[in-house]
Amino acid sequence: MSPADDGPWWRGAVIYQVYPRSFADGDGDGVGDIAGIRSRLDHLSALGVDAIWFSPWYPSPMADAGYDVADHRDIDPVFGTLAEAEALVAEAHALGIRTIVDVVPNHCSDAHPWFQAALAGGPDAPERELFWFRPGRGPNGDQRPTDWVGEFGGETWTRTVNPDGTPGDWYLHLFAPEQPDLNWDHPGVRAEFEDILRFWFDRGVDGIRIDSAGLLVKDGTLPETRPGRPHPFRDLDGVHEIYRDWRRIADEYPGDRALIGEVWMPDRQRFANYLRPDELHAAFNFDFLGCAWDASALRESIDGTLSAHAPVGAPATWVLSNHDVTRHVTRYGRADTTFSFAAKREGTPTDLELGTRRARAAALLSLSLPGAAYVYQGEELGLWEVEDIPYELRQDPMWERSGRVDPGRDGCRVPLPWTGDEPPFGFSPDGAAAPWLPQPADWKDRTVRAQTGDATSMLELYRMAIRIRRADPALGDGTMTWLPAPDGVLAHHRRPGFTCLVNLSDVAVPLPPHTERLLASGPLDDDLLPPDTAVWLRTAEPTPAGPGTA
Template sequence: MSTADNGPWWRGAVIYQVYPRSFADGNGDGIGDIAGIRSRLNHLSALGVDAIWYSPWYPSPMADAGYDVADYRDIDPIFGTLAEAEALIAEAHALGIRTIVDVVPNHCSDVHPWFQAALAGGPEAPERELFWFRPGRGPDGSQKPTDWLSPFAGDTWTRTTNPDGTAGDWYLHLFAPQQPDFNWEHPRVRAEFEDILRFWLDRGVDGIRIDSAAMLAKDPTLPEATPDGPNPFVDVDAVHEIYRSWRRIADSYPGERALIGEVWLPDYERFANYLRPDELHAAFNFDFLGCAWEPAALRACIDATLAAHAPVGAPATWVLSNHDVTRHVSRYGRADTTFSFATRREGVPTDLELGTRRARAAALLSLSLPGAAYVYQGEELGLWEVEDIPYELRQDPMFARSGRVDPGRDGCRVPLPWTGEAPPFGFSPDGAAAAPWLPQPADWKDRTVRAQTGDPHSMLELYRAAIAIRRTDPALGDGELTWLPAPAGVLAYRRGGGFCCLVNLSDAAVPLPPHQRLLLASGPLDDDLLPPDTAVWLRTPSEPGGPAVPA
């Protein structure tokens, strides 16, 4: 975030997502951990990020990579200890880096003590009220209570067996069967999560990322979902009172504590409701993440995003990749550059050179738009989606539940390459016996942190340079954007103080506008021409309206 910006940190921060299992392995078991993260904090400090968001690190059977939480107030032993997490928070703070933890409130693990008590106690167990237990339909209760479809593919209800061995009620799980949904109408659920928030805020975390934030409340009548009607389990109005109570808690703490929602909604107005002044501080912009690498589509997405956030005074967020989606180096190298879970498939022809060139341009685009920017671990290295993971090594339940139609999310979760010429590329300590939990491509030898450090043409040095400029330029981070006249296929805008960004998405090179200084380019220029799939940051004269890009 610009040092000249005196607003709350989360309005213009560069936030780096750490997927703990794949960032760095400190103990040599092939799985990333807190010790590994602590040993690599210097990388994040050199990158210049303002905050780190950690994907779940809680005790879990790992049916869904930690998003099936068994205990929200501890650390899974594969990652370390609570004391190590507290030390990590303190060490990051000493480097000027804030901490965001991931809270999963829609569901827990099926080994969570509450759910185990609900099963063991039978139909009369009071803990069943904390979840969505319902009798089945039909004369013998053998039919699911509803025909709701899971985002994970497959069913959303699983039938239980009573303690006496007879067939029992069904329980709701919008995701995997190992992830029973909480009943947020119950005050005990609300009180529990308010206490969980306080637990982590007391330990100095600066933000809470809320998983599946729009899905907590359900229509209690459990109607079927219809194409034209409201969804009975996504964006139900009752969810907003939950976040108002959370906001009161966050605001009661010293400093600036942020609530950041994972909100997948197609309706911009409904999306903005989560960002009202008494609810969440920010939410992820998935439209931008899934947008095609096309000038009209990108401009429309940027305009719609800024317009949606303006009425509620919330900052936009810009995200290119995360732990759930195909890495954008691969997406941008394909004929279809969009992202959708419904259409994700293996074996799509990919031009990684083209995808890398576009990803470099997208970095300058996303890091210069108004609001906060998110960097998913490895995107600063130009990593691509790993698509040749042997089936027997894949762990994402989306792969199995889709009948192997959806390749799953393992390909964007492969452990990072740090040093060396061959796997594990410094991910684990030298001499470690265990291989990384997912195999790394041998071709990543040119994408390690060490190989890219000091190389002015590398993706890593591009990110370092861009974030360094962003931190010192008062025009960047939160603020306004003004579009400039430009040739067809070119996005051009100014941010104030003479800062100008151009992104050429056309098939031909275009002249640069008059400028005082070239700040940064995503790729080599052709004298004073901006080649296709290239972006540039310029310092231009500060006259009103800014410079027009020559046609």
């Protein structure tokens, strides 16, 4: 975040997502952990990020990689201890890096004490009111209460067995059966999560990332989904009361504590509702993440994002990859450069050289836009999606639940390469167990050590871009102005004196007048910007114009 920006840190921060299983393994069991993260904080400090977001590290049976949480107030032994997490927060703060933890409020694990009590107590157990237990349809109750389709695809109800062995009620799970949905109409659920927020804020964390933030409230009449009618569980108005309560808690704490929502919402106005001044501080921008590598599409996404955020005074966020989506080096190397869960398939022809060139340009675009930027671990190394993981090693439930059609999300979760010429590339100590997912041998050129000091590497590009961003008062939070540009080229200006050009056309284009070249994503051809290349320039202020100002 630019030092000239006096606003809250989260408005212009560069936030780095750590997926703990795959960042670094400190104890040698082949799974990343808190000890590994602590040992590699120097990498994040050198990268220059403002904050770290940790994906779930709580006790969990790991049916969905930790998003099936059994206890939000502790650490799973595979990752370490609560004391280690507290030490990590303190050590990151000592380096000037803030911390964000993931909270999963829509559902819990079927191993959670509440759910276990709900099962053990039978139909009259009071704990059943904390979930969505319902009788089945049909004469024998053997038909699901609704035909809702889950977020992973497939059915959303599982039938229980009563303590006496007879068939029982059904319970709702929008995700895997091991993730029963919580009933947010129950005051006990609301009080529990408000206490969880305080638990982590009391331990010094600076922000909460909210998983599946738009799904918490359900229509209790359980209507089927119908075109033209309100959806029974997505983006119901009652969810905003929850976040207004959470905002009051965050505002009780010093230091600009932030609430950041995972809000998959195609309607931009509905998306902006989550960002009203008394609700969430920020939300992930999936429209930009899924956008095609196309100048007009990207401009429309950027304009739409900024226009949606402006009325509520919230900062935009810019995201290229995360733990759920195909890495953008791979996406950008394909004929179809968009992202959609519905379209994800294996065996798609991919030009990784082209994808890498575009990913470098996309990094400069995203880091130059107004608002906050997110970096998913490994994108600073130029890692690609690993698509040849043996079937028997895959762990993502999306793989099986799709009938082995969707390859799942394991390919973007492969452990990071740090040093050396062969796996595990320093991910684990010498003599350790094999990493929980196999790493490609070709990653020997993508390790942190191999790229450090190489001015042409992806890592050094990110380090330099973030360094410039932190130092330049034009970058981070603020406004931007589009500049006239040839077809297929994006050009925008940030005051004072900063211009970014991205050439998405298939021909080189001339650079505008400038006094300095700050950074380019690839080699320039004298005063020409080649295709799939971006450049940051020091320029004079443009003449004020009407249309195009954002």
